[in-house]
Amino acid sequence: MSALYAVGNNYNYLVVGTDNAPEDYTGYFTKYGDGGVDLVPLINLRKEEVREMAKVLGVPDSIIHKKPSAELWEGQTDEEELGMSYDTIDAYLRGETIDPADERNLRERHEKTAHKRQIPAGPDKFKGA
Secondary structure, eight states: OHHHHHHHHHHTOOOBOOOOHHHHHHTOSOTTTTTOOSBOTTTTOOHHHHHHHHHHTTOOHHHHTSOOOOOSSTTOOHHHHHTSOHHHHHHHHTTOOOOHHHHHHHHHHHHHTGGGGSOOOOOOOOOOO
């Protein structure tokens, strides 16, 4: 991230993130890694909407249908790590009923990762003497 910010600073660019609604809701991002960006244009889109947009933009099917992975190790997929599919998370975010165990898992993940979605705290403004 520091390299991206160095280049961005040099050219007065913003660093753009790729996180989307399911990743944001579950906290499936690294706080000062892929979550440390200036702009997150996909943040309110579910995975299904990102795939739909990709089709419209002409992204190859091989990329659109590739299993999402943080590529933390060979063969790793986001869905295996999350314990459910992005289709399930999308359904939950649409307000649909999902398996109670999955719903419980999602709520717990959301609560445990709340700190990732908060702006860092600071002291109150100094009022002076």
